[in-house]
Amino acid sequence: MVSAVSFRDVSRHFGSVKAVDKVNLDIAEGEFFAMLGPSGSGKTTCLRLVAGFEQPTSGSIEVFGDNANGVPPWKRSVNTVFQDYALFPHMSILDNVAYGLMVKGVDKQTRQKAAEEALHLVALGGYGTRKTGQLSGGQRQRVALARALVNKPKVLLLDEPLGALDLKLREQMQEELKTLQKALGITFIFVTHDQGEALSMADRVAVFNNGGIVQVGSPEDIYKRPTTKFVADFVGSSNVLPPDVTSKLIGKRAWASLRPEAIGHGQGSGPSVTGKLKTRSFLGSHVRLGVDVEGLRIHANLPADAPVPAEGEAVTLCFPVEAIHLLDDAA
Ligand code: ATP
Numbered sequence: 001m002v003s004a005v006s007f008r009d010v011s012r013h014f015g016s017v018k019a020v021d022k023v024n025l026d027i028a029e030g031e032f033f034a035m036l037g038p039s040g041s042g043k044t045t046c047l048r049l050v051a052g053f054e055q056p057t058s059g060s061i062e063v064f065g066d067n068a069n070g071v072p073p074w075k076r077s078v079n080t081v082f083q084d085y086a087l088f089p090h091m092s093i094l095d096n097v098a099y100g101l102m103v104k105g106v107d108k109q110t111r112q113k114a115a116e117e118a119l120h121l122v123a124l125g126g127y128g129t130r131k132t133g134q135l136s137g138g139q140r141q142r143v144a145l146a147r148a149l150v151n152k153p154k155v156l157l158l159d160e161p162l163g164a165l166d167l168k169l170r171e172q173m174q175e176e177l178k179t180l181q182k183a184l185g186i187t188f189i190f191v192t193h194d195q196g197e198a199l200s201m202a203d204r205v206a207v208f209n210n211g212g213i214v215q216v217g218s219p220e221d222i223y224k225r226p227t228t229k230f231v232a233d234f235v236g237s238s239n240v241l242p243p244d245v246t247s248k249l250i251g252k253r254a255w256a257s258l259r260p261e262a263i264g265h266g267q268g269s270g271p272s273v274t275g276k277l278k279t280r281s282f283l284g285s286h287v288r289l290g291v292d293v294e295g296l297r298i299h300a301n302l303p304a305d306a307p308v309p310a311e312g313e314a315v316t317l318c319f320p321v322e323a324i325h326l327l328d329d330a331a
Contacts, residue, residue, distance in 0.1 A: 002065040004029040004187040010059035019045040021211040034198035037208030043191040079153035083160040085144035094128030118146040232257035243331040255327040263300035268318035
């Protein structure tokens with residue numbers, strides 16, 4: 001099957017800055033794909049390459065199997081929702097949504113109908129006559145989405161589209177976006193530096209660092225089976241164990257990750273460590289312990305009602321052998 005978007009050895013350098021460096025990636029049609037990574041890791045540049053706002057320094061971008069190099073943005077079956085939404089404040093919401101069709105020369109009646117349909121899709125039917133200033137942040141986000149959807153793109157690019165929203169609204173919009181994407185069947189490529197957002201929304205996640213992709217996989221893969229220290233550290237809140245520690249615990253000299261929720265309190269049948277309880281934070285659904293074990297801070301998430309010693313006291317932590325996941329970094 002032909003991919004919706006492919007990166008073939010794509011680099012985009014700005015002088016000596018390798019914003020994107022030798023990226024190879026295939027994104028399937030209908031996939032909700034997240035590009036996740038810290039600031040400056042090259043995610044936005046990748047999105048701009050797909051949109052056509054940037055051209056590769058070398059390599060090629062393919063959209064549905066066709067080489068898109070040199071094809072201008074408006075000739076690609078791709079649309080972008082920007083973080084700042086870029087709405088026109090003096091125009092009505094309906095005109096904002098219909099704008100792209102107007103530029104394309106679509107007649108007024110047709111474009112208004114299409115804009116109304118798009119507003120309906122994002123649950124803003126009936127809001128068309130308002131100005132953007134009369135909307136909440138979440139509603140503005142939906143208008144920006146409707147404005148992209150009205151063009152019936154095959155691929156929708158979203159650059160931190162929920163960044164401006166408060167946490168609660170953000171969570172609500174995450175669910176709405178996911179539902180909408182599945183209903184429409186459009187390929188979504190989503191850029192975020194928020195690992196929770198990437199894991200909860202995407203079918204697959206690419207983790208970026210320094211202009212390259214360090215791991216691609218399902219949210220579960222990325223979370224449970226990180227391949228490197230970087231991914232283990234950036235995605236979730238894994239404990240990263242140095243080779244000496246792993247060696248003591250399971251007899252293998254390798255970097256390893258150990259997820260806080262896989263750790264229990266007291267002696268179990270698997271390996272255990274004893275250290276001093278330094279911090280204890282109640283987080284509603286669980287208690288997070290910070291335990292110093294021979295200079296290494298280990299975090300453990302225990303059930304909220306688990307009996308836990310006081311700060312400063314000795315505490316023993318245990319975990320099943322399988323919870324220690326070996327990483328590829330050189331020991
Ligand atoms: P953020 O999450 O902060 O948006 P990002 O992962 O999207 O970061 P990019 O915006 O793709 O990262 O930038 C990658 C690198 O390329 C950065 O070092 C950035 O400064 C550099 N860069 C991006 N665009 C340009 C440009 N037009 N000219 C020069 N350098 C650029």
